[in-house]
Amino acid sequence: MKTDGIGLSAPQVGINVQLMVFNPVGEHSEGDEIVLVNPLVNRPDSLTVDAQDMAGARFTINLSGLPARVFQHEYDHLQGILFFDRMSNEVLDSIREDLQAMEKRYEEKTGFPSPERIDSRRRRKVAVGFGKS
CATH class of the missing domain: 3.90.45.10 (Peptide deformylase)
Structure with missing residues (x-):
C-alpha cells in the first residue's frame, strides 16, 4: 500500500x-x-x-x-x-474550521468516514494488545 x-x-x-x-x-x-x-x-x-x-x-x-x-x-x-487532544482549547478553536474542512475533503475523496474527527475529541478508545485478553 x-x-x-x-x-x-x-x-x-x-x-x-x-x-x-x-x-x-x-x-x-x-x-x-x-x-x-x-x-x-x-x-x-x-x-x-x-x-x-x-x-x-x-x-x-x-x-x-x-x-x-x-x-x-x-x-x-x-x-x-488524537493530535488535537493535546491542543489547548484556544489553539483548537482557532483551527477547528480548517480541521472540519480536512475531514470533509477526506470523506469526499475516500468515501469513508474520517478516522480522526474533531467532534470525537477527549473520547478515549480502549485498544487491545497482542497476547492480552
Whole structure:
C-alpha cells in the first residue's frame, strides 16, 4: 500500500490492536522500518521502548529527536489519543474550521468516514494488545 508519512498505528486503519510501524526517513525502501507490538513508554525527549517484534520476541530500542516524537505520536494513536487532544482549547478553536474542512475533503475523496474527527475529541478508545485478553 502506498502511503505518505513516517508512521502509522493499527487503530488509524481500523485495527484495534497495540501495533505501530514507522520509518523516520519517510521514504519507501530507505531507512529502517521499525515495528513495535505492545509498546510501553513515558513521554520524555529521548526514550527507551520495550516492545515485541512480529514474531513475539521482546526487544528494546532507544529513540531520540524526530524518531522519539514520531513514536510518541503513533503511541498516542494506540491509546486513542488524537493530535488535537493535546491542543489547548484556544489553539483548537482557532483551527477547528480548517480541521472540519480536512475531514470533509477526506470523506469526499475516500468515501469513508474520517478516522480522526474533531467532534470525537477527549473520547478515549480502549485498544487491545497482542497476547492480552
